[in-house]
Amino acid sequence: MANGHPHDDAPFSALGRIGTPPPDLDAAPPQMRPTRPLATSPEPPPPPETESARHRALPPARGDLRIGIIGTGGMAAAHAENFQRQTGCRLESCLDIDAAAAKAFASRFAIPHQAKDVTDLIRRCDAVAVVTPDATHAEFVLAALRNNRHVLCEKPLTSSMVDAKRIARAWREAKGRGVIGMVNFSYRCAAAMHHAAWLHGEGRIGQLRHVTAQYFQGWLSETHEPAGGALWRLRRASGGGVIADLGCHLLDLVTAVAGPVRRIHCITSNFPKVARDGKPFTAWQGKPLDADDSAVITVEFAAGGLGVLQVSRWATGRQNTIRADFHGTRGALVFDLDHSYDQVHHHEAEHKAWRTDHPSAAPSTWQRFVQAIRDGRCDQPDLARGVEIQSYLDAAMHSAEKGGWIEIEAG
Ligand SMILES: NC(=O)c1ccc[n+]([C@@H]2O[C@H](COP(=O)([O-])OP(=O)(O)OC[C@H]3O[C@@H](n4cnc5c(N)ncnc54)[C@H](O)[C@@H]3O)[C@@H](O)[C@H]2O)c1
Structure with missing residues (x-):
């Protein structure tokens, strides 16, 4: 009967399939019906971008993708393992409010850098995984999008429609700059x-x-x-x-x-x-x-x-x-x-x-995310889909x- 980790809602039994080659996506059934665009409300001006990030171009589609993981608890291990399994992905940095947890996580997954804050992490990474409790997702997703970093956010996207609309607005702009943003509906x-x-x-x-x-x-x-x-x-x-x-x-x-x-x-x-x-x-x-x-x-x-x-x-x-x-x-x-x-x-x-x-x-969401970055074309479930689910x-x-x-x- 059980197919999950007792402290998780992730399909851990399914993580084993990550090693299997992804099917031919063109031949597969349509992944999703189109998502409805959502209305957005006015929002406060965005915080300043990090100095080093402001003029930085998006990483090339080929070459090592440097991944930063924010939140180093239960689900973060699944992120680390799944990114490590993919060719051309390198775990570069991690961040947690619990410094001891981040240290143990860095040592477990041989991550060279433990960030002191999100700016520090973003500076060293091309893509960010947000794996903190739901109410904290928005600040990290917005920081990533505004600094042209690809972002894979844990589900649900946020804990309120107010935050979801702020993300929707930042996402529309970032998408136009080639940033990939997805939600891990695993x-x-x-x-x-x-x-x-x-x-x-x-x-x-x-x-x-x-x-x-x-x-x-x-x-x-x-x-x-x-x-x-x-x-x-x-x-x-x-x-x-x-x-x-x-x-x-x-x-x-x-x-x-x-x-x-x-x-x-x-x-x-x-x-x-x-x-x-x-x-x-x-x-x-x-x-x-x-x-x-x-x-x-x-x-x-x-x-x-x-x-x-x-x-x-x-x-x-x-x-x-x-x-x-x-x-x-x-x-x-x-x-x-x-x-x-x-x-x-x-x-x-x-x-x-x-x-x-x-x-x-x-394919898993991690596989879709990395492939989307390589292709320069966002896959589902993207951040707009995350906003739609948030509205429900x-x-x-x-x-x-x-x-x-x-x-x-x-x-
Ligand atoms: N996709 C899935 O199937 C799946 C499965 C499990 C969890 N999740 C999601 O993953 C996220 C994390 O869940 P979890 O089970 O790993 O929780 P957890 O409590 O095990 O880990 C959360 C970690 O985030 C850290 N943290 C909390 N606030 C922070 C902040 N402001 N800045 C930096 N670090 C912070 C905590 O110290 C902790 O180490 C949640 O959004 C959850 O819904 C998704």
């Missing part, structure tokens, strides 16, 4: 999703009528006090909460197949946590564990049809379970990543039968707080 390595999107795009299940999807985890319900660093996921102050943490992956997978969402309704619950001695455990580092633990998100798709998406940290007995069922007028599609990343069950109403398709493996997360949280349906802002 389940893009699931060929099943791409194949399902292609089948639906080809009209093989007709008009979409109903979608059910789940992302279930149980590991953060079992124990709280010893969970240490993982506890930021349970605090609103760090951008935590199951809607953001797991919901972003599920919304990315579902809308990649079903297309954009028109409106969202959501209900959530926050459950009591218990310390090792059995007493209530309500705060970590002085901030309450007040984020959503479980959510039921109902969506209406722009093209019609309804969806019910469930995300929970309280799915006891589940380590990392993702499944989606798409029902249309002519058939149905099902993928279950707990079972396989490379299988889609396809029901054709015409033949009244299920069959199983086995699409070939899809924001709407779900807003609905959970105020009640009722939330229309998605027109782009």
Whole structure:
């Protein structure tokens, strides 16, 4: 049943595929439907660029790509390993507010430089991976974009629509200068999703009528006090909460197949946590564990049809379970990543039968990111896609707080 690291939402079992050659992207099904552009609001003037970066040209598409990693916790190791596996990538610098953590990380991955701040890191690197808690992503992404550094940001892009719009604006400008910006929706390595999107795009299940999807985890319900660093996921102050943490992956997978969402309704619950001695455990580092633990998100798709998406940290007995069922007028599609990343069950109403398709493996986001830099052409999921998903997360949280349906802002 388990296919994930107990302290992570990354598909660690899938990381093994990184060594496999990427499929021919031209021959593969369309990766994504086009994302909606989002309206942006006025923002404060950008901070000054670092002196050394201001006139620096973007790195050549060939030659060693110097990578800097910001945040050196659990997920950063997956970034380090994945970048190290790719030819022509060199880990150059790392940064963490916890200097001891950064030192240990630098030594583990033989990274020559430990940066004292983001300016120091950016000065030495061509590309930056942002792997800090969600609420801190925006400052690092904006610093990278404004200094012409390629950036791969962890999911979700930010923890608020205000920050997402600031990124959207900086991204539009940086993209024009050739900067690659992507978000690590890591389940893009699931060929099943791409194949399902292609089948639906080809009209093989007709008009979409109903979608059910789940992302279930149980590991953060079992124990709280010893969970240490993982506890930021349970605090609103760090951008935590199951809607953001797991919901972003599920919304990315579902809308990649079903297309954009028109409106969202959501209900959530926050459950009591218990310390090792059995007493209530309500705060970590002085901030309450007040984020959503479980959510039921109902969506209406722009093209019609309804969806019910469930995300929970309280799915006891589940380590990392993702499944989606798409029902249309002519058939149905099902993928279950707990079972396989490379299988889609396809029901054709015409033949009244299920069959199983086995699409070939899809590249990871790290592979896409590096290839995009080499090609000088951004791939999905890009930062605009990150902003789109953020608009869904924001709407779900807003609905959970105020009640009722939330229309998605027109782009
Ligand atoms: N794509 C995936 O499947 C996946 C899986 C796990 C985590 N993530 C994402 O990765 C990010 C990090 O998660 P994690 O599990 O590694 O968390 P973590 O708590 O293990 O590590 C976070 C690290 O960031 C450091 N940090 C915090 N604030 C910082 C700041 N302002 N400047 C520099 N360093 C700072 C912390 O000291 C810590 O070392 C999150 O955005 C999370 O959602 C993604």
